[in-house]
Amino acid sequence: MTGRKPYLGPPKTKTSARTVELPDVVSVALARHLETYGPVEVEINDETDPRKPVRRTVRLLFSLPTLNPIHRATWSHYWSPPARSAGIPKGTGLHCLRRYLATR
Numbered sequence: 001m002t003g004r005k006p007y008l009g010p011p012k013t014k015t016s017a018r019t020v021e022l023p024d025v026v027s028v029a030l031a032r033h034l035e036t037y038g039p040v041e042v043e044i045n046d047e048t049d050p051r052k053p054v055r056r057t058v059r060l061l062f063s064l065p066t067l068n069p070i071h072r073a074t075w076s077h078y079w080s081p082p083a084r085s086a087g088i089p090k091g092t093g094l095h096c097l098r099r100y101l102a103t104r
Contacts, residue, residue, distance in 0.1 A: 041057055
């Protein structure tokens with residue numbers, strides 16, 4: 001793993017914070033996931049206010065098998081197998097899927 005440890009940060013821009021549609025199929029899948037695994041409590045650096053960084057406990061919906069936050073350097077290791085099983089082409093990440101939903 002390279003770079004810094006996972007942390008909470010502010011949105012990329014002022015317009016990044018917004019409400020987006022959550023399809024029923026996703027809501028059902030999230031509910032099943034939470035029934036099976038529950039949220040994981042971890043301590044993480046919260047830099048959402050860069051002037052006042054704090055360390056706090058958060059509840060994550062998704063984590064590594066070690067119950068640690070998912071780091072961007074290891075994300076593809078966990079994403080690739082189910083994506084290939086679902087027929088999603090190699091090189092397609094979550095950003096592309098966000099755009100796919102927006103065009104539906």
